[in-house]
Amino acid sequence: MLSKTCEYAIRAMMFIAQKSKDGEKVGMKAIAKGTGSPEHFIAKILQELGLEHCSEKKPCSLHDEFKGIREKIKIMLQTAKVGEFDERLDLGLRSLKR
Secondary structure, rough: OOOOHHHHHHHHHHHHHHOOOOOOOHHHHHHHHHOOOOOHHHHHHHHHHOOOOOOOOOOOOOOOOOOHHHHHHHHHHOOOOOHHHHHHHHHHOOOOOO
């Protein structure tokens, strides 16, 4: 359902959150290895995070079609807590690798 890019971005975010909770800093090689992602691809993805590509003032070609989906994802992300996902990783109930 999610693009490969989105999937890798989420895995990288979760890996970084898990490793940095005790103040540990992680590098690109560790992120790539820990998530089972190609290093060059994960580096490119992480450089892209935070950039705006679509807005109400400058909509992309799929803006209206995905408006409802975006709103549901926004609500889910606003209410989700990384700590909840982190607990599942610590318990071995979830994995960042395929």
